[in-house]
Amino acid sequence: MIDNAEKRMDEIMGRLLRTGVILAAVFVMVGGAIYLARHQTPVTNYHVFQGEPEELRTVPGIFHEALALHGRGLIQLGLLILIATPIARVAFSVVAFLYQRDWTYVVVTLIVLGLLTYSLFGEHR
Amino acid sequence: MNTLEFTALVGLGALLAGFLGALTGLGGGVVVVPLLTVAFGVDIHYAIGAALVSVIATSSGAAAAYVREGYSNVRVGMFLEIATTIGALVGAALVLYLRVSAISIIFGVVLLYSAYASMTEHEHSSGNAGPDRIATWLRMDSTYPTPNGLESYHVRGVPQGFGLMFVAGVLSGLLGIGSGAVKVLAMDKAMKLPFKVSTTTSNFMIGVTAAAGAGVYLRRGYIDPGLAMPVMLGVLAGSLIGARVLARARVKVLRLVFSSVIAVLALEMIYNGLK
Numbered sequence: 001m002i003d004n005a006e007k008r009m010d011e012i013m014g015r016l017l018r019t020g021v022i023l024a025a026v027f028v029m030v031g032g033a034i035y036l037a038r039h040q041t042p043v044t045n046y047h048v049f050q051g052e053p054e055e056l057r058t059v060p061g062i063f064h065e066a067l068a069l070h071g072r073g074l075i076q077l078g079l080l081i082l083i084a085t086p087i088a089r090v091a092f093s094v095v096a097f098l099y100q101r102d103w104t105y106v107v108v109t110l111i112v113l114g115l116l117t118y119s120l121f122g123e124h125r
Numbered sequence: 126m127n128t129l130e131f132t133a134l135v136g137l138g139a140l141l142a143g144f145l146g147a148l149t150g151l152g153g154g155v156v157v158v159p160l161l162t163v164a165f166g167v168d169i170h171y172a173i174g175a176a177l178v179s180v181i182a183t184s185s186g187a188a189a190a191y192v193r194e195g196y197s198n199v200r201v202g203m204f205l206e207i208a209t210t211i212g213a214l215v216g217a218a219l220v221l222y223l224r225v226s227a228i229s230i231i232f233g234v235v236l237l238y239s240a241y242a243s244m245t246e247h248e249h250s251s252g253n254a255g256p257d258r259i260a261t262w263l264r265m266d267s268t269y270p271t272p273n274g275l276e277s278y279h280v281r282g283v284p285q286g287f288g289l290m291f292v293a294g295v296l297s298g299l300l301g302i303g304s305g306a307v308k309v310l311a312m313d314k315a316m317k318l319p320f321k322v323s324t325t326t327s328n329f330m331i332g333v334t335a336a337a338g339a340g341v342y343l344r345r346g347y348i349d350p351g352l353a354m355p356v357m358l359g360v361l362a363g364s365l366i367g368a369r370v371l372a373r374a375r376v377k378v379l380r381l382v383f384s385s386v387i388a389v390l391a392l393e394m395i396y397n398g399l400k
Contacts (some may be wrong), residue, residue, distance in 0.1 A: 010195070017185045017332075024182070025361060032354040036129055043131040044351055049168040052346035075350035076343075079178050079357065083339045085185050086332035093203060104263065108203050112333065115210040119340030124217075 009096050013089060020085030024078045031066075031074025038071060059120065087116045128351070135165065136355035143183065143363025145383050148371055149243050152303040152331070153360035154180040155236060159390040162229070163397070167352065169225050169232075173301030174347035177339040179360035180303045184332035186361060187368065197325040198318065201265050201280060205290045205311075206333050209304075212294020213337035217345075219299050229398030232300050236391035239306040240384045259283040260316075269322050278319055285315040290330075298338035303331035 055061035056076050065073025090113050097105040126134075138160050139153070146153035154176040161172035220228065260266060260280040268275040289311035293304035305327055312323035342348050 014188075017188050021182055021185045021361070025358065028354050028357055031350070032132075032358070035351060035354070036132060039128045039351075041128060043126050043128050044349075046165070046167040046171050046349070046352060049170045052349060056350065057344055057346045057348075072350040075354045076348075079339075079343070079348060079350070079353055082178060082181050082185075082357070083336050083343065086181060086336040089185075090203075090206075090333060093199065102264075105200060105203060108207065112203060112206045112210055115207070115214065116333070116337055116340065119210075119214060119217075119337045120344070121340075122344075124341050124344045 013092060016088060016092060017085060020081060020088065024082035024085065027066075027078030027081060028075050029078075031071045031076075031078060033071075034069065035071025035075060083120065087113070087120070090116060132351070132355045135161070135352065136359040138164065139179070139356045139359025140363040140366075143179070143360035143365075144367040144370075145363075145387070146183070146360070147364040147367025149240075149380055149383050149387065150305070151239050151243055151387065152180060152305050153183050153364050154302040154335075155239060156387065156390070157356060157360060158232060158301055159236065159387075159394050161352075161356070163390060163393050169228055170220070170347045171349050171352055173220075173228075174339075174342045174349065175353040175356040176301035177297075177335050177342055178348060178353050179357045180297075180301070180335040181332050181339060182357055182361045183364040184303060184328055184335065186365065188329055188332060196269050196321045197329045198265065198267050198280075198322055199329075200263065200267070201312070201316070201318065202326045202329045204263060204265070204283075205287060206330055208287045208290035209294035209297065209308075209330055209334040210337040212291040212296075213298035213334050214294075214341065216295040216298025216300075217338050217341040219295070223299075226398040226400075228299065229394050233391045233393075233395035233398065235296055235300060235302070236394065237388060240387045240391065242306045242310070244381060244384045255279060257281040257283065267322075269319055276319075278322070279317070281317045282315040286311045289315055294334055294337075297331075297334045298341070301338070301342075303335060305331060 055065050056072060062073060062076045062080055066077035090109055094106060094109045097109055139157055142156035142160050143153040146156050157176045157179060158172045161167040162169050256279045260283050265280040268277045293307035297304045308327040309323050312318045
């Protein structure tokens with residue numbers, strides 16, 4: 001019985017990961033096509049590090065740019081989905097351990113989830 | 126060179142990197158950074174940002190196939206992810222204080238070690254060691270499928286494994302790589318996990334570790350969509366093809382050749398850093 005439940009969890013987890021990667025790739029491809037169609041200019045200078053503008057480095061900014069159907073915004077949204085995929089997996093594990101009443105590992109996974117959330121939403125210089 | 130040509134060239138290079146990464150077992154990120162910096166002259170910060178993203182793509186793609194097989198130890202993975210994510214945040218912070226030349230040299234050294242480790246056959250632990258107090262308390266002991274049915278194993282050396290995983294996380298956040306070599310070292314050598322369990326659990330952890338680093342890089346503006354787009358798509362496609370070839374062919378010779386190519390790239394990075 002427990003084995004079946006665990007197997008089901010594994011299957012959901014596998015499907016979650018595959019869906020995340022496919023969805024991310026689709027957004028990156030569509031955004032890439034729009035970006036390439038509109039940028040026939042000489043190539044961006046990547047030799048010197050300048051950093052991305054504010055709207056391409058925060059979660060709300062990226063959603064805003066993607067909704068405006070800007071190529072770079074859509075690519076960035078795809079990359080954001082990709083980063084969110086392992087995070088969703090950890091969140092799913094919290095639920096799975098809750099379901100098993102395994103409190104030690106509920107705490108362990110919550111710590112990991114907290115660190116990941118800090119990485120994406122915290123203030124970084 | 127216009128944007129279309131640049132994108133196509135980088136995409137092609139990333140495809141090759143993903144392919145090599147899958148065949149050698151080093152992962153695409155480790156090949157993509159030297160490719161972008163040495164061949165395309167891209168600033169190492171952009172290169173690391175793009176590589177981290179492609180590491181998540183290949184790890185999650187492969188993990189989707191692995192989870193069914195029942196080899197990975199979720200408890201061990203989750204517990205060690207505390208160490209790798211903290212490490213990744215530390216590594217991503219270190220980038221701010223290290224000069225480009227220093228990052229380049231560290232990268233080269235890690236790359237050389239990874240190439241060396243991928244070529245040497247090391248003894249796999251049998252997983253027959255006795256129980257360990259900490260591992261028992263953390264309920265890490267588990268079973269895995271073998272041709273003779275489920276076999277149980279004991280986990281050992283949790284503190285050493287945790288420490289090594291912190292190092293793996295720092296390297297991942299600093300260099301944009303999966304640090305698969307260090308992760309397997311920690312689980313194989315220190316924690317005595319059976320080989321299949323340590324490789325699949327390591328893959329399971331790589332995506333989470335890279336996500337911690339990638340979040341910081343994104344927020345700092347190190348991830349450029351125009352560059353990350355061909356890199357991510359190329360590495361993902363290349364690693365999928367590589368995994369297919371790996372399943373079919375005997376690749377010992379190929380692996381040796383590619384590992385040598387990677388060693389040359391590593392020396393080039395160290396040389397550039399010292400210059």
